[in-house]
Amino acid sequence: MRVQIASEPGRPDRDNEDFAAAAPGLFVVVDGAGTPAGVGSGCVHSVAWYARNLGGLLLGAATDVGVGLDEALAVGIERVNALHAGTCDLGHPGSPSATVALARVSGERLDYLVLSDAVVVLDLVDQEPAVITDDRLAEVIARLGEPGELPAVGSGEHSERLRGRVEQLAAYRNQAGGFWVASTKPEAAGQALAGSTPLSELGAVALLSDGASRLVDSFDLMSWPELLAVLRKDGPAELITRTREAEASDPQGTRWPRGKASDDATAVLWVSGN
Structure with a gap:
């Protein structure tokens, strides 16, 4: 078994x-949801x-294999709450x-869990990869719609638009009919997507923040x-x-409209010994 990790800030x-x-x-990847000024x-x-x-x-809670991954996430959220409730x-x-x-x-077996738009990619033997991500945030954004074309990334108008969108989304966060993230509600862990696959069918698994998956799911470059x-x-x-390199080729978000010109990007790869 072999694990590789890389993580880099957007700026x-x-x-x-x-x-x-x-x-x-x-293996764990946590992608903090940055907020505009x-x-x-x-x-x-x-x-x-x-x-x-x-x-x-979360890593500490999940080392106990007798604890389900959703339970471990709930415990992690509760313990972070305790750190700053005062x-x-x-x-x-x-x-x-x-x-x-x-x-x-x-x-x-390999058990996995995804909450919100992080990604788990299962590299299955002699099959197409299985991609697990939670698209409820994207569904809410689609329902809210965009008023016209997005302004250039980094412009004052873009920042104002992004700030307004984040404020709108707050009403849908960790609510039924909205989307779920790790924050202050341990019950959000019960809304995560979870599953399991036999190790015999698995060649590798990748865990990605959305900044590391965008070449596929945002830019359509691979x-x-x-x-x-x-x-x-x-x-x-x-x-x-x-x-x-792709982000630098489109610094104003003309080709690929997005919230940040460059996002924090993190990828973990585990290669099975099977």
């Missing part, structure tokens, strides 16, 4: 709001602080949040089998390098 002058870690037979959170801590603490506590307003709708991808070897081929041949760092 060198900003904290990386992604977190990734591995323990024997256990001017959007309140009720919290004295940063999104990066939240992602790091949730990731570490200093922060945990009832604030903008409290720091994150998406989660988690995988764990359990006997002869397929999932091609992404897995890059990861297997050249590693997660090469996938991020190629993502940065």
Whole structure:
């Protein structure tokens, strides 16, 4: 068994709001949901602080194979709540949040969990890859619609539009009929997508933040089998390098409208010994 991890902030002058870690037979990616300037959170801590603490506590909870992955995530959320309940307003709708991808070897199977738009890609033997991601956030955004063309990334109008969208989405976050993320409600863990696959059918598994999956699901520059081929041949760092090259070719988001010119990007690859 072999594990490779790469993670890089979207900009060198900003904290990386992604977190990734591995323990024997256990892998996690947490993608903190960055917020535009001017959007309140009720919290004295940063999104990066939240992602790091949730990731570490989740990893610890999930090492017990007798605990389900959804239960481990709920425990992680509860423990982060305990870290800052005395200093922060945990009832604030903008409290720091994150998406989660988690995988764990359990006997002869691999169990996995995805909450919100992180991605788990199962490299199945003699089959097309299975891609697991939670598209409820995208569905809410589609229902809200976009008023006309998106302005250039980085412009004042783009920032204002993004700020308004984040404020709109707060009403749908961790609500029935909306979308679910890791934040202050442990019950969100029960809304995660979870499953299991036999190790005998699995060649590898990749866990990606949405900043590392965009070459496929946002930019349409490669397929999932091609992404897995890059990861297997050249590693997660090469996938991020190629993502940065694509982002740099479209700095204003003309070809690929998006919230950030360059997003934090994290990829974990585990190659089975089968």
